[in-house]
Amino acid sequence: MSETLPDPIPAATLIILRAAEYGAPEVLMVERAKAMVFAGGAMVFPGGRIDPGDHVLAELLGGDDETAARIAAIRETIEEAGLPVGLAELPTAAALATMRAALHDGEPFAEALATAGATLDIAQLAPWARWRPAHAHMRIFDTRFYLAELPQNAPRASVDETENVRLVWSTAQQVLNDADAGKLAIIYPTRRNLERLAQFASYSEALAHARATPVVMVTPWAETRDGHEHLCIPQDAGYPITSEAISSAMRG
Secondary structure, rough: OOOOOOOOOEEEEEEEEEEEOOOOOOOOEEEOOOOOOOOOOEEOOOOOEEOOOHHHHHHHOOOOHHHHHHHHHHHHHHHHHOOOEEEEEOOOOHHHHHHHHHHHHOOOOHHHHHHHHHHHHHHHOEEEEOOOOOOOOOOOOEEEEEEEEEOOOOOOOOOOOOEEEEEEEEEEEHHHHHHHHHOOOOOOHHHHHHHHOOOOOHHHHHHHHHOOOOOOEOOOOEOOOOOOOEOOOOOOOOOOOOOEEEEEEEOO
């Protein structure tokens, strides 16, 4: 008899790239507090659950679930990193601080935007991926990933010190190297997405790849390969590496 899986929790994540002085672009990563149930202690991209208020705002904009996911990714990035990615214009430092504090206090995003005199520009976010694992005894998140470039003159990112305890800008390859050296932890979906990002020398290259690669639902599965159990993903989802030994995979 197959086990009944819990209902997936809709979520959204934002992969933010910025140009580096030399070489590959840098990606923003935040470290989850060890006490967090999901991915505690791991480095992840900013993101979180899609709230009812995100759907309400999406409806006001004439959008759908996809719009709500983009709104959630923008909101979570402001909450977690203090970065106004996905807004039509950069707010003043004071307006951004007020908006972030209001969101932490539970104020609906629509109201926080109105108070700051800010409007959304969800077209800044490019669809990148969608992951929905199938773990019987863990929370399941149906997560939409988006790609965006750090706006010019954006404020310095700062950690919220609640769900996340630190943030870093680093190349995707350096994050992978640090994980392999035991300096930090990354969960399976994060590793696969970092490997994918590490292929590109600029944001424009990554964006072109995203636009040329249809988003398919990624649900990893276990499979025996060369006598060892591997966690695998589809070959057509845009990832250069599509399997990892389960013994080394961190699943959240």
